[in-house]
Amino acid sequence: MCLGMPGKVLEVRDDRGTRMATVDFGGVTKEVCLAYVPDVGVGDFTIVHAGFAITRLDEESALETLAMFSELGLLQDDVGEGGSAA
Amino acid sequence: MGEEVVENVERGQGSSPIVDGPATPVLVGPEGWSCPVPFRPGERVVLGHGGGGRLSGELIDQLFLPAFGAAATAATPTDSAVLDLPGGDRIAFTTDTYVVRPLFFPGGNIGELAVNGTVNDLAMSGARPLALSSAFVLEEGLDLDVLARVATSMGQASIRAGVALVTGDTKVVEKGHGDGIYVNTAGIGLVPPGVDIRPSRARPGDVVVVSGAIGLHGIAVLSVREGLEFGTDIRSDTAPLNHLVEAMLAATTGVHVLRDLTRGGLGAVLCELAATAGVGVEIDEPSVPIPEAVRAACGFLGLDPLHVANEGKLVAFVSPDAADTVVGAMRLSDTGRDATVIGRVVEDHPGGVVARTGLGAWRVVDRPLGEQLPRIC
Amino acid sequence: MRYLDEFRDPDLARRLFAEIESMTTRPWAVMEVCGGQTHSIIRNGIDQLLAGSVELIHGPGCPVCVTPLEMIERALEIASRPEVTFCSFGDMLRVPGLDRDLFDVKARGGDVRVVYSPLDAVGIAEAHPDRQVVFFGVGFETTAPANAMAVFQARQRGLPNFSMLVSHVLVPPAIDAIMSSRACRVNGFLAAGHVCSVMGTQDYEPLVAEHRVPIVVTGFEPLDVLDGIRRCLAQLEEGRAEVENAYQRAVRAGGNSEARAMLESVFEVCDRQWRGIGLIPASGWRLNPDFRDFDAEERFAVSGLTVSEPTACRAGEVLQGLIKPDECEWFGTRCTPRTPMGAPMVSSEGACSAYHQYRPVTIAAGARKG
Numbered sequence: 001m002c003l004g005m006p007g008k009v010l011e012v013r014d015d016r017g018t019r020m021a022t023v024d025f026g027g028v029t030k031e032v033c034l035a036y037v038p039d040v041g042v043g044d045f046t047i048v049h050a051g052f053a054i055t056r057l058d059e060e061s062a063l064e065t066l067a068m069f070s071e072l073g074l075l076q077d078d079v080g081e082g083g084s085a086a
Numbered sequence: 087m088g089e090e091v092v093e094n095v096e097r098g099q100g101s102s103p104i105v106d107g108p109a110t111p112v113l114v115g116p117e118g119w120s121c122p123v124p125f126r127p128g129e130r131v132v133l134g135h136g137g138g139g140r141l142s143g144e145l146i147d148q149l150f151l152p153a154f155g156a157a158a159t160a161a162t163p164t165d166s167a168v169l170d171l172p173g174g175d176r177i178a179f180t181t182d183t184y185v186v187r188p189l190f191f192p193g194g195n196i197g198e199l200a201v202n203g204t205v206n207d208l209a210m211s212g213a214r215p216l217a218l219s220s221a222f223v224l225e226e227g228l229d230l231d232v233l234a235r236v237a238t239s240m241g242q243a244s245i246r247a248g249v250a251l252v253t254g255d256t257k258v259v260e261k262g263h264g265d266g267i268y269v270n271t272a273g274i275g276l277v278p279p280g281v282d283i284r285p286s287r288a289r290p291g292d293v294v295v296v297s298g299a300i301g302l303h304g305i306a307v308l309s310v311r312e313g314l315e316f317g318t319d320i321r322s323d324t325a326p327l328n329h330l331v332e333a334m335l336a337a338t339t340g341v342h343v344l345r346d347l348t349r350g351g352l353g354a355v356l357c358e359l360a361a362t363a364g365v366g367v368e369i370d371e372p373s374v375p376i377p378e379a380v381r382a383a384c385g386f387l388g389l390d391p392l393h394v395a396n397e398g399k400l401v402a403f404v405s406p407d408a409a410d411t412v413v414g415a416m417r418l419s420d421t422g423r424d425a426t427v428i429g430r431v432v433e434d435h436p437g438g439v440v441a442r443t444g445l446g447a448w449r450v451v452d453r454p455l456g457e458q459l460p461r462i463c
Numbered sequence: 464m465r466y467l468d469e470f471r472d473p474d475l476a477r478r479l480f481a482e483i484e485s486m487t488t489r490p491w492a493v494m495e496v497c498g499g500q501t502h503s504i505i506r507n508g509i510d511q512l513l514a515g516s517v518e519l520i521h522g523p524g525c526p527v528c529v530t531p532l533e534m535i536e537r538a539l540e541i542a543s544r545p546e547v548t549f550c551s552f553g554d555m556l557r558v559p560g561l562d563r564d565l566f567d568v569k570a571r572g573g574d575v576r577v578v579y580s581p582l583d584a585v586g587i588a589e590a591h592p593d594r595q596v597v598f599f600g601v602g603f604e605t606t607a608p609a610n611a612m613a614v615f616q617a618r619q620r621g622l623p624n625f626s627m628l629v630s631h632v633l634v635p636p637a638i639d640a641i642m643s644s645r646a647c648r649v650n651g652f653l654a655a656g657h658v659c660s661v662m663g664t665q666d667y668e669p670l671v672a673e674h675r676v677p678i679v680v681t682g683f684e685p686l687d688v689l690d691g692i693r694r695c696l697a698q699l700e701e702g703r704a705e706v707e708n709a710y711q712r713a714v715r716a717g718g719n720s721e722a723r724a725m726l727e728s729v730f731e732v733c734d735r736q737w738r739g740i741g742l743i744p745a746s747g748w749r750l751n752p753d754f755r756d757f758d759a760e761e762r763f764a765v766s767g768l769t770v771s772e773p774t775a776c777r778a779g780e781v782l783q784g785l786i787k788p789d790e791c792e793w794f795g796t797r798c799t800p801r802t803p804m805g806a807p808m809v810s811s812e813g814a815c816s817a818y819h820q821y822r823p824v825t826i827a828a829g830a831r832k833g
Contacts, residue, residue: 003386003388003499004499004605004656004657004660004683004713005382005385005386006464006465006466006467007386008465016619016620017619018612018616022317025382025383025385025386025464026378026379026381026382026385026464026465027318027319027320027377027378027379027382027383028305028309028316028317028318028320028379028382028383028386029316029317029318030316030317030386030579033580033582033609033612035612035721035725036608036612036719036721036722036725037719037721038721045465045466047657047660047713048386049605049606049609049657050552050579050580050581050602050606050609051579051580051581051582051583051609052580052608052609052612054605054608054657054660054661054719054722055657055660055661055713055714055715055719057466057712057713058711058712058713059712061711061712062466062469062712064711065690065711065712066469066470066475069472069475069478069479069686069690070475070478072475072478072479072481072482313576313577313578313579313583314577314579378464381464382464385464385467387579388553443506443507443508444471444473444507444685445473445476445507445508445509445512445685446473446508446512447507447508447509447511447512448508448511449505449506449507449508
C-alpha cells in the first residue's frame with residue numbers, strides 16, 4: 001500500500017496556494033504536491049506516493065543505516081555465499 | 087503491434103483494455119470448468135482480443151482456425167509464415183495492422199511502427215524483406231498534414247530498412263467510425279537457403295541474447311499518456327532489425343531462434359518461446375540492460391521493466407559455441423550496439439521462465455496478464 | 464538511483480542473511496502488513512532465502528484485496544452511470560465484484576479512467592464541469608493525505624461536480640484483530656514504513672503493550688526488509704516486545720504533522736468491513752460531516768447497496784495468515800490470475816497472486832538446492 005519512490009526536488013512553485021514541485025526520480029520527472037512537506041526544498045530528497053511528497057529523506061540516517069549494515073557479520077566473512085541460491 | 091491497448095485506455099467510452107484476462111472475471115461456484123475460460127458462444131469482441139496475448143490466441147484457435155477449415159494450415163505460432171515455392175526458394179509472408187494511439191510519441195509515430203514492425207516480423211524468420219504493401223483506413227476529417235507526416239515517416243523507414251513499398255490501398259470511413267488512421271502493412275521476404283530460424287530449434291544450453299536496452303518504447307508512449315504524463319528524455323526505440331539479423335546470420339549458423347520484443351515486454355516473449363519450444367529459460371536479472379530512466383519510470387508507476395513494451399529490440403537463442411561471435415557481430419551493428427547475454431535455455435521447468443534476482447534467489451517471470459497499470463501498492 | 468540502489472546491495476544483503484541465520488534459535492513467524500513489502504519479499508526471493516530460519520506470513524496489507532465486496536459493487540454501480548467519469552488507481556480495475564469489474568464497465572461504455580494521483584481527478588472535474596467526476600479513494604494511511612487534499616481542493620476551487628467514494632483502512636486495528644484471533648500464529652510484525660511516515664509510530668505502543676509482540680517499522684528495499692526482520696527476530700530471541708523504527712531515514716516518531724492535521728479535518732474514524740475478514744471496529748476512515756457533501760456514497764445513494772461475500776473463496780484465511788495461498792483447495796486450479804475467485808489473486812500485491820507466480824520456483828530451486 002506504500003509504493004513510495006525517492007526523488008529529488010528540482011524546482012518549486014505555487015499553484016493557487018498549493019506548493020507544487022518538479023521531482024526527478026532519476027531521468028524521469030513528475031509534478032508532485034509538496035503541501036505536506038514544508039521543510040522540503042530544492043535539492044532535497046523526498047518520498048513520493050500518489051503524486052504527494054510524504055516525508056523528507058534524511059541523508060544522515062541513510063548513511064548511518066548503511067554503515068551499520070557494513071559492520072554486520074564482520075566475523076562471518078568466510079560464510080561465503082550466505083543466502084545465495086546461485 | 088503491441089501498444090494499441092495502452093493508448094485506448096484513455097480514449098474514453100467503449101474501450102476495455104483487457105488483454106490477457108477473461109472478459110468477465112467470474113467468482114466461480116463449485117461446478118468445474120474443463121479448461122481455462124472456455125470460449126463462450128455469443129460473447130462479443132473485446133479489446134483484449136486484439137492484444138496479442140491469451141485472448142487473441144483463443145480467438146485464433148477457437149474461432150478463426152475452425153472457421154477457415156481446411157484452408158488454414160496448422161502452423162506453429164511465429165511472427166511470419168514461411169512458405170515453400172515450387173523452385174525451392176522459401177518466402178516469408180506476414181501482415182500486421184497498426185491502431186496505436188497517440189499517433190505521434192517521443193521517437194516516432196504510427197508510420198514508423200507500421201514499417202519496422204512488419205520488416206521485423208519477416209526478419210525474425212531469417213528472411214530478407216523484399217516488399218511491403220500499405221493499406222490505410224482513414225477517418226473522414228483527418229488532417230491531411232497529419233497523413234502526410236505519417237506517410238513521409240513510412241517512406242523514410244522503408245528506405246532505412248532497404249525495403250520497397252510496392253502496393254497499397256486507401257479507404258475512408260465516416261467521421262466517428264475510425265480513429266484517424268489505421269494502417270495495415272503486409273510484407274514478403276526471401277529466406278536464404280539453409281536458414282532455419284524457429285522456436286522449435288531451441289536447445290537446452292543455448293545462450294539467450296538481447297540486442298540492447300529494454301523498456302524504451304513503452305515508457306516513451308506512457309510518458310505522453312493522458313493522466314500519467316511525466317517528463318523524460320526517453321524516446322521510442324522503433325527500428326528495423328533486418329540488417330542486424332543479416333549480420334548475425336552472416337557471422338554464424340548457430341542462431342536458432344529470433345523474436346522481436348513488443349508488447350508484454352521481454353518477459354512475455356521469453357514465456358511464449360519457452361512454451362512453444364517446450365524448454366525452460368533462466369535469465370540473470372542483473373544482466374538485463376535496463377536504462378536508469380526506465381527503472382525510474384517503472385519505480386514510481388509500479389511497473390515491472392520485464393513487462394514494458396519494446397519496439398526495435400530482439401531476443402535470440404544461440405548455440406553456446408556461437409554466442410561470442412554473434413554478440414560481437416551484433417555490437418558492430420547500428421541496432422545491436424548494446425547486445426548482451428542475459429541467460430540460457432535449460433531442460434528444467436519446460437515452458438517456464440525463471441530469473442535469478444540480484445540477491446541470488448530465483449523468481450518466476452510470467453506473462454503479464456493484462457495491461458500494465460500504475461499502482462499504489 | 465539514489466536512496467534505492469544502496470539499499471539493494473547484494474553484499475550487504477548477504478551479511479544480513481548471515482546475521483539472521485546465525486541469530487535464530489527457532490523458526491519464528493513474522494507477518495508484514497503491507498502489500499509493498501509483500502511484493503518486495505516475493506520479488507527478491509527473500510522468503511526463499513530465509514526458508515528454515517524464519518516463516519514469513521503475508522498479512523492483509525493490500526488495500527485492493529481488503530476493499531469490501533459491497534464497496535466494489537457500489538463503485539461499479541456509480542461507474543456505470545452515464546453522467547459519471549469514474550477515476551481510480553490502476554490497482555482497482557481488475558478487482559472482481561460479484562460478476563464484473565471496472566474493466567467490464569468500461570467495455571460497456573462507462574467512462575472509467577486510471578489516474579496516478581487523486582489531484583488528476585480534481586483536474587478532470589475542473590476541465591469538465593458537465594460531468595460528475597468520482598474518485599475511488601481506497602488505501603491505507605499512506606494514501607489518505609493525498610485523497611484528503613483532493614477533497615479539500617475540490618471545496619477550495621468550488622467543484623460541486625467532484626466527489627469521492629471513500630474506503631480507507633487503518634493498520635493498527637488490523638494488527639489488533641489478527642492478534643486477537645485464536646488461530647493466530649504470528650510472533651512479530653513488520654509495520655508498513657510509509658504508513659508510519661504519515662502517522663508516526665505511537666499507535667503501535669498500545670498493541671505492543673497488550674499483545675506482547677515486537678513491531679518493527681520497516682522500509683521496502685531488500686536491505687530494509689531484511690533489517691526489519693532481523694530486528695524483529697532479535698527482540699524475539701531476547702524476549703523483548705517493543706516498537707522499533709528500522710526506517711529512520713523516512714519515519715519520525717511523530718509522523719507528518721501537516722498530513723495528520725489535514726486528515727483530522729477531512730476524515731473521521733468509522734467501522735469498516737475488510738473483505739474476507741469481516742467487520743473490524745474503528746478500522747476505517749470516512750469523510751466527516753464537514754465534507755460529507757463530497758461523499759459519493761451519499762450523492763449517488765448507494766449506501767444501501769449491500770452484498771454478502773460468496774463463501775467459496777478463502778481469501779479471508781489467507782489475509783489473516785491462517786493458511787498459505789497454496790493450502791487453499793482452489794489455488795492454481797479454479798482460482799488463477801486468469802480466473803480469479805477473490806482479490807488476493809487479482810492484485811499484484813495479493814499473496815495468492817504472488818504465490819501463483821512463485822510456486823513453480825520452489826520445485827526448481829528445491830531440485831537444485833536453491
